[in-house]
Amino acid sequence: MSVNESLAQISNGLVYSSMVVYAGSLVLFASSFASSRPLDEADSDASEADAKTKATTPAEASSAAAVAKAGKAQAKTSASKSSARAATPASSAATSASSSASDHGKSDNRELAPGRKAGNIAMSLMWLATLLLAAGVMARGFSAGRVPWGNMYEFSISSALAVAVIFLIISWKRDIRWLGMFVVGAVLLTLGAAVTILYTDSAQLVPALKSFWLVIHVLAAIICGGAFTVGAGYTVAYLIRERAEKKALAAGTTVAGWFSSRVPQADRLDSMAYRINAFVFPLWTFAVIAGAIWAENAWGRYWGWDPKETWAFITWVIYAGYLHARATAGWRGRKAAVIGLLGFTAFLINYFGVNFFASGLHSYAGVS
């Protein structure tokens, strides 16, 4: 089967256009972040509620969600809980919550918070860029009549797409514009590496990759890569914010710091990082096992300590360590977060490093 050259050309054009739009999105995310007013804990609570239930004030929204199903039940404030919350210094600004939150909620008829407009445009650009990239990836696949992950170039553009899509899925329910910079940065770096050092023309597969397992094993790995990347973004933000919160607690002030004051509170970041990593760990396990089944069918052994296999195993072991650390008192928090980042590093080494610096069975066409 021959390759459709013009479709391959169109794919390249789409990938380049998506990069231009991503660049615009990156600039706007950065300016939105820089000009946004520092958040406090109450703000970040409210903005999540805001993202979920638009067009109602947060007070209405949260109470409606809570009690709508319970009929006209009368809920009462739990005194001990609010005192527990008030014990954290940063929530002293709780009173500002309702006003600023309604800013977010009623964006139509009130003035936008600083940086909000740039953030909205950045999100729209990101949607556009991701659609362009998705079209580019699909065109690349159609041009050769197969899945678009048959070599490192295609694997990279598909992975970049996965990172963007996972971010957009999470952004559907939560306001995570603050993470946009990091995510679009990662996407652009991946695409940049893809079009410069990894590019190869669209072509047929090498015999080793002609398998049904290429679809399953590599797709799983690509999705995992996207989720691990977003999870790592949360983890980095957590580590920075957590330090700032500790300082603030010691000093009895609100959280300071250019970055820390603009991201959600540390335990939320930690919790989201955990949810993403815990969600994707079974998929990574599946990716490794699917790879083993494929290896058994192509090379006669399901495990042979090929460098790619070894690093997949190392990544798996470290993320397993992360999940265990997260469930063990004395290891939660910073220690677990550092383990999570080590896992992500191992994933990156497996993704890029192994193909360039180790010789093994997982060498793809176009990259020796």
Added chain:
Amino acid sequence: MSTGDPGTRESQRRDDESATADLSTAPKSDVPSSAVGLGSRGWLRWMWRQLTSMRTALLLLFLLAIGSIPGSILPQKSIQPSEVTRYLADNPGLGQFFDSIGFFNVFSTPWYVAIYLLLLVSLVGCIVPRTRLHWKAMRSLPPKAPSRLSRLAESSSWEVDSTALAPQDVLNETAQELQRKRWRIHVTDFDGSTGAVSGEKGYLRETGNLIFHIAIVVLLLAVALGGMFGWRGQALVIEGESFSDTVTQYDSFNAGRLVDSGDLPPFSFTLNSFTATFQEAGDQQGSPRTFEADVTYRDNPEATPAQKTVQVNDPLIVDGAKAFLVGHGYAPVIEVKDPDGQVIYEAPTVFLQTDGNFTSNGVVKLPDNDPRLGFQALFLPTASVDEVLGPISTFPDLLDPAIFLSAWEGDLGLDDGIPQSVYRMDTSKMTQLGIKAIVPGESWELPGGRGSVSLTGVKQYAVFDVAYDPARFYALGGSIFAILGLMLSLFIPRRRVFVRVTGNATSTPSGDGPGTRIEVAGLSRTDESGLKPAVEEIAAVVAQIVPPASEPVTDQTSSQAGRDA
């Protein structure tokens, strides 16, 4: 649970602890208790506790990860033995050191084996007590409601019109509803002032956790079994030639300790033809596109032969063993005649590939001829002569084949009894007669009337890995259960909910006395966003059983799930 409220009374603390008890069977982070004065039994117990502690498991996981790294950076004897030899030659000092600590054989060195065996022991030491605890938990009732439900991660409360339904009936109906929704329940009857229902759900979480860890043990056992009862060998077969499954026919053969090498399955096959196609243009020119080995095989010498086209992802499966196509190359058919025109050598000769375009090396040794002759040869499927590199192939397919021969005469070194590679020739005691390039069909008259050599054709050969692993299905089963268990243990939330009715059977909300109050609360073992809606759902259920008084809603506290679990 660590909701910070220093003023909590001791009794309440005990209550709360019982409410959260056993929701997690995760090991506590154990500070080693003073081991001084313990007997040897005490020491053993202390050591066992250390070994099976989560901290040790984490440490071992790390050591396993770090220990694997050299195995991915340095060549491994089991995978690339020739690379190891080259590394040792290139870096004598460092290489020796690496070799002495097993870095060229990482995955079977004692220290690596020790790490994973300790991990295995730690795993079993964790699984056994947790299975016992889980078994107990599954057969016992959820704990009583703690005294202050408002301190739990999610809670709400409201006043009801107590004339609607007696408190005990509220509890009973709530219990029924919870049961219908598949909660395990425990009712503390209304004692005149208070009564409660506890519900628990998500036992499958821990079941999944245990399944996962047991499956990992099964997987490791399957790997070990496969190593003991499995075997694998590599065979090179030239077009038109046959292979039968006996140890002597393999070029290399590795068998597990418990394999009887004389008892391999008696299959055989003939390689009828091998075809390879390659990308002809573009930046991936020369990249392989198809490999097809056409074979005729028999399960045993008496069986009727069958046909099969073996491809890279499509092995030949015979008698439990699988033959995989793992490589290919060229075998030029070389014919040597003596001065009288008698054929003294005629055979397809296996050449080894030296680059991606199949520039290949081979030798022909004629120790029985007088004079003793030898040929070193370079075979080029698509010949060209590069100004710098000399003769080189520019495409892997047979577009313009040629062979560059170098003829030698003298002592081949075969009489010393030292085994020699069939792909190399020691020319140190030989003299060169001349060099010549010929294409198929051409002959070269050797200088001095020593005879002639010709290239009569070119055949291809295929390399097959034949493998047998009787435990591979156990490994697959272990893997599948590992994933299923993992999904259960990560996606099923383990939750408790409590519904309490407080009040006086005779009081009414309209009167001055204390009304009947409903409290609903829940807690979860892990960070999860689903607890809040779950508690809200229970609140809705209770509100339907006993309609709330018509006073307006005042507040609903926000989630603390992330912090408390």
